[in-house]
Amino acid sequence: MRRRLINSTLAVVLVVIAVFGVSLVIVETRTISSSAQERVTSEAFRLASVVDSRIISDEQINAEILRDVAAVDTDRYALIEIPGRAPIEIGSRPTGDVIRDTARGEEGEKVTVEEPRTAVTQEVGRTLLIIGAVALLAIIAAVLLAVRQANRLASPLTDLAETAERLGSGDPRPRHKRYGVPELDRVADVLDGSAERIARMLTAERRLAADASHQLRTPLTALSMRLEEITVTEDLDTVKEEATIALAQVERLTDVVQRLLTNSRDPRTGSAVSFDLDEVVKQQLEEWRPAYRSAGRAIVSSGKRHLRAVGTPGAVAQVLAALIENSLMHGGGTVALRTRVTGNQTVIEVTDDGPGVPADLGARIFERTISGRNSTGIGLAVARDLAEADGGRLEMLQTKPPVFGLFLSRTPLQKRAQETEETVR
Template identity: 85%
Template sequence: MRRRLIQSTLAVVLVVIAVFGVSLVIVETRTISNSAQERVESEAVRLASIVDSRILAAENVNADVLRNPVSKDQYAVIRMPGKPPIEIGDRPEGDTIHSTQRGEEGETVTVQEPRSAVTREVGRTLLIIGLVALLAVVAAVLLAVRQANRLASPLTDLAETAERLGSGDPRPRHKRYGVPELDRVADVLDASAERIGRMLTAERRLAADASHQLRTPLTALSMRLEEITLTDDPDTVKEEATIALTQVERLTDVVQRLLTNSRDPRTGSAVTFDLDEVIQQQLAEWRPAYRGVGRAIVSSGKRHLQAVGTPGAVAQVLAALIENSLMHGGGTVALRTRVTGNQAVIEVTDEGPGVPADLGARIFERTISGRNSTGIGLAVARDLAEADGGRLELLQAQPPVFGLFLSRTPPARALDDDQPTVR
């Protein structure tokens, strides 16, 4: 593009120089020639008037008297009746410019000037015009290079920005070039980069959440299958298989919820459910794991509580808290239920060292972890709790007490959906 811009600008300048330069050369050549002819004619008239005046005054007319007015490049011949001709200067050779004037006393004055003098003057004029044209070409090239760089460099930068976007680097450059059209393209690319960055962040977050949410039911399912492989008792196999099927259903529910949220994160599925069923399900799932490390998991508190939310999501939150206690806590893990105001609360606590002071305020942030773990479990749990109007909080750091708060009042939307529709 730079080369095309330079070539086009140079072509325009050359055309302009050619058109106006040729015209100027023609005009200047004619002007110089006319000026030389007028100069010779004027000199002939002047000499004729001098000769007339001296003849009338009866004064002597000779070459010495008339030599000073005549230019050194000119040759003059004065012919008077009855007298020999008077020559002034050297007779020019070759082509000449001449003029002949007749005086009132019958004398004839002829002035000649070599055309080579005119040619030299025309040459000097052409040289000046050529130098000016050369300077114009150089200035045009410099201007064209500057303008080409001003236009081509931004386009190169914009192409690099587009290539970076295509390669998965959505960082906006926020670079402007002082050209409104190019700045408009840069604005659009930066806006696109920001949107792509947000989309990639959301996709990565969804992938991380999905992997974490699927890991827990898969772990529980794996434990049940291990129990089946270690026993020969048909009743135990049947019981463990039933629990494994429950885990498969839960896994299916997690996948369905992830797909629903990926299509529309605002879609909710909150219902009124029995907390005891979810808690007992979690106890049954995690007891083998706790028993394997010599620890216990128990439940206490108010029974038969009804709460509003998504049972699968609540189970995921409790599973994240229980798994967190298994990995980072110690002693017996207790799930306690209570009521505060219009909310049902499930507290999960253990006898471990608790949450470090430097992590207490940031425990629910992503990538924050006290040990070698993913650091997204509690963040995902809080997101799941808030999706249906609940909340997850750290009530106490040492010993650790996490509280899951769920509403006990069905949402207004659910009440409206139960009303009959009048058609």
């Protein structure tokens, strides 16, 4: 592309120089020739006027006197012919091609002035040399300008090609580089926008994979424990009971997968309904009691009963599971689930008797990859996202002993919207 731009610019300049240069040479040549002819004609008339005045005054007329009076130099020749007198010659008669003109005086004299055409040729040559020098400078300037313009246009295109190649190779970092050319800047804007969208999609995919591995682990662990109970017992009633619980775990697992897929399409999509909070708490206690029993610890519930909350039961169960698992891994002693009411919200608090959250992690506990021990560090971040998807919120109310609070609305979304509209009116 650089070569094409340079060649095209140079071709345009050469055409312009050829058109205007030739025209200028023709005009200048004619001007110089006309000027030389006018000089010879003017000198002939002037010399005739001088001879006229001396004849009328009856003054002496000879070559020496006329040479001093006339402007005839060594390159110019003059012949004065006066009736009844010998011809007078001034200067040396040139040979070859000459410029000649003749003037006649009032007393019948004839003055002929000649000048060699070589003087005109030399002046035309000097003019051609100047025009050629200017044309050469114009060509050099055009080449430099073409190279600069080619670099200005080709370098951004090379950068844009590299950016597109990086996008294709999986590096979605935008460059935010602009070039001062509107068309190229537009392409750069589109590539940067595409890079940001690709980065968001890659981040969403990685988050989906991380969330899936984390959220599927808990129901799979619970399902594994139920199956282990089935394998070690010979009591048919126990087998049926454990199989029923295992089927419930499979349904929970299906709900988790469905919710993960829904959130991957639109994280703000929720399926909030009014549900009985006691059922979700009871289900979590039954699910986690064997694990706590194996660890030599206990899990209990307390607080106000028969509370209803607005949210997705499956999502609320996943949030509580994340908090309970967090207490099992990082806490100590008995884990308590307390329910209470504050204003128009139902609150579920999860606390234990452990050492609590370190001070350096307190403000960042809900950030991804933040973990106090060897864990994924995404459990609490996922739990907060699940809570916020249905209009709730998850907060750390106390660090020592640790207290996490899940706040859920008690009013359905439609009713809240109507109340807000009436308040505005």
